[in-house]
Amino acid sequence: MNYLVIKLGGSIISRLPDLFFQNIAELKEKYGCCPVIVHGGGPKINEALEQKKTEIIFHDGLRVSTPEVVETAEMILSGHYNKKIAAKLYQAGGRAFGFSGVDGACMEAEPVKPDGSIGNVGKITKVDGQLIELLCRKGYIPVISPISIGQNGTVYNVNADTAAGAVASALHANIIFVSDIPGVMNRHISSTHVYSRLTASETASLIEEEIITGGMIPKVQAALSCLQENVKETVILNGFDSNSLFTYASGGECGTKIMKEEVTYA
Numbered sequence: 001m002n003y004l005v006i007k008l009g010g011s012i013i014s015r016l017p018d019l020f021f022q023n024i025a026e027l028k029e030k031y032g033c034c035p036v037i038v039h040g041g042g043p044k045i046n047e048a049l050e051q052k053k054t055e056i057i058f059h060d061g062l063r064v065s066t067p068e069v070v071e072t073a074e075m076i077l078s079g080h081y082n083k084k085i086a087a088k089l090y091q092a093g094g095r096a097f098g099f100s101g102v103d104g105a106c107m108e109a110e111p112v113k114p115d116g117s118i119g120n121v122g123k124i125t126k127v128d129g130q131l132i133e134l135l136c137r138k139g140y141i142p143v144i145s146p147i148s149i150g151q152n153g154t155v156y157n158v159n160a161d162t163a164a165g166a167v168a169s170a171l172h173a174n175i176i177f178v179s180d181i182p183g184v185m186n187r188h189i190s191s192t193h194v195y196s197r198l199t200a201s202e203t204a205s206l207i208e209e210e211i212i213t214g215g216m217i218p219k220v221q222a223a224l225s226c227l228q229e230n231v232k233e234t235v236i237l238n239g240f241d242s243n244s245l246f247t248y249a250s251g252g253e254c255g256t257k258i259m260k261e262e263v264t265y266a
């Protein structure tokens with residue numbers, strides 16, 4: 001079976017056109033490829049923390065996560081967005097099955113920083129790919145919140161781009177990151193310049209030159225690290241463009257493709 005991991009960013013989820021959900025629901029029938037959704041929800045976690053007057057701190061793009069912050073992130077990701085996306089897909093004609101890494105311990109995590117300096121932020125050590133495949137075989141669209149669990153039962157907040165990369169690696173799937181921009185852009189070149197392809201070293205230079213900043217950094221890093229595993233292709237594309245998913249699935253050019261270095265033989 002062919003899988004496509006679709007990471008829905010918090011920047012776009014609630015503004016994603018209905019047609020985009022419809023295209024996800026039709027992907028298997030039209031292109032023979034099973035969609036697996038992994039989603040974020042960062043901006044709404046910020047809102048919830050602001051309401052609680054809890055300080056918001058990021059360290060290298062990762063949210064410093066006390067147990068209280070993890071509880072809020074879990075409420076927004078595994079509660080609010082996970083079920084909203086499942087309902088949207090059902091409305092669009094699909095049958096979605098929503099869960100997080102905590103359910104069935106299907107994504108195990110350990111602390112990114114064992115010294116506790118950023119709290120319970122996790123990195124994924126194991127994904128139960130068989131469970132995800134089983135759901136796909138039964139005709140469900142898995143919808144996965146990145147909140148994950150440690151072997152001792154600690155619940156971890158995991159960056160959604162990283163979680164999506166781990167799921168894609170486990171399934172040997174390609175991955176697309178759906179966000180609120182047409183791809184990786186360079187406003188120094190022009191206000192609309194989008195790279196169609198970037199290699200690892202070009203990406204590193206754009207980070208160095210501060211052309212890639214903020215939330216785009218964990219995204220390109222997740223793309224590059226899953227290319228080192230079992231993932232062949234990673235693309236960042238625009239959720240506002242409802243056609244982008246089908247354009248990608250039919251082999252057309254869209255968004256920014258992040259690739260390993262091209263090997264040249266003498």
Ligand SMILES: Nc1ncnc2c1ncn2[C@@H]1O[C@H](COP(=O)(O)OP(=O)(O)O)[C@@H](O)[C@H]1O
Pocket residue numbers: 008009010011012040042178179180181183184185186211212213214215216217219
């Ligand atoms: N070079 C770049 N090209 C495009 N977007 C960039 C770039 N550098 C930083 N960004 C920012 O990254 C954001 C996407 O990251 P993020 O907000 O974390 O997305 P999501 O919630 O979709 O995962 C864009 O909205 C944009 O503001």
Ligand SMILES: CC(=O)N[C@@H](CCC(=O)OP(=O)(O)O)C(=O)O
Pocket residue numbers: 008009010011039040041042043045061062063065073121122146157158159160161215
């Ligand atoms: C550890 C960490 O930073 N977790 C993220 C999880 C959500 C996320 O990644 O959402 P987006 O895809 O919308 O950015 C957070 O708390 O914001």
